Amino acid sequence: MVLVTGAGGFIGSHLTEVLTRRGERVRALVHYNFQNNWGWLDTVAPDVREQVEVVPCDICDPFAVRDALKGCETVFHLAALISIPYSYRAPASFVETNVKGTLNVLEACRDYGVQRVVHTSTSETYGTAQYIPMDEKHPLVGQSPYSASKIAADKLAEAYHLSFGLPVVTVRPFNTFGPRQSARAVIPTIISQALSGAKTIKLGATTPVRDLNFVADTVDGFLRASETPAAIGRVVNLGRGDGISVEELAKKILNLCDSDAEIEVEEDRIRPEKSEVMELVCDNRLAKDLLGWRPKHSLEDGLRNTVEWMRRHLDRYKPHLYNE
Secondary structure, three states: OEEEEOOOOHHHHHHHHHHHHOOOOEEEEEEOOOOOOOHHHHHOOHHHHOOOEEEEEOOOOHHHHHHHHOOOOEEEEOOOOOOHHHHHHOHHHHHHHHHHHHHHHHHHHHHHOOOEEEEEOOHHHHOOOOOOOEOOOOOOOOOOHHHHHHHHHHHHHHHHHHHHOOOEEEEEEOEEEOOOOOOOOHHHHHHHHHHOOOOEEEEOOOOOEEOEEEHHHHHHHHHHHHHOHHHOOOEEEEOOOOOEEHHHHHHHHHHHOOOOOEEEEOHHHOOOOOOOOOEOOEOOHHHHHHHOOOOOOOHHHHHHHHHHHHHHOHHHOOOOOOOO
16 A cells, blocks of 8 residues: 555646556645645546545644555655745744654654655755755755745655664655646646736746756656665655756747737745755656656656646636645
8 A cells, every 4th residue: 555645636636647557556635624635636537536545634733644554565745735925924834844754754654664764855945055055054044934944844754764763765856847737836826827828927026047857757756756775764856957947938828829918027026035045956866777767758748748638627726826
């Protein structure tokens, strides 16, 4: 049995789908809510959804986490709060979910003798690049409450491996994008505004540089991390190794959307000066050497795929609202 926490989210839903199609028995943890909403799992193909054991759960509740983990051999831990702007307003929520939630998962995995834990980090833990490309030895800098909470979670994963021998591998994706991503991320923010016919695309800072990886490639990295014995105890970057500024990215997307909209920097979307991560470019040599992983999708192909998916599902977005 394979457990995926955060299975209703963007990457988690894609991972759950791939695992199920590979023939794995998958238990999917989704955040409990009174509407019995399963997040993006509600949108996957019925033949996949019918095979998944969906468990509503709060990752912050250690008892619920222990019950959900029972009988699982492999755990993919993706459950997290991920919005940087929201972390400025609700930092305690990020500590509860990202730090204590991770502790609950690790402790249950330890008690049950789970054979492999794949813990999800983020390139935001590095902060602004101190050198390019950024390898796994790059210093960790908490430039937002979100990134600080993820650094703490990563260190807990490291501690449980070193202290208790828990077979943990930490994957550190750079900016993942693709179908099902919410508009709190820059690519669906641009696409949703462009497809809605907006004449002005409202963004935050346009000079930051990001390394963008299509979701199918990120999922492939997760799977390889779960299958490679030599990855245990390691942190592995997953990124293309190419950087692009937000402004250049927006121009590419507008072209794909056949939009002649102008780009406008909106003050409310700007991060505090010392909190903005200005450049993230991945050194992915360890992933290539250790996992045999290589990104298979070009940025252009990934963007085209995402635009076409969002064109069919634009009703799920609120293009004229700022989604933190």
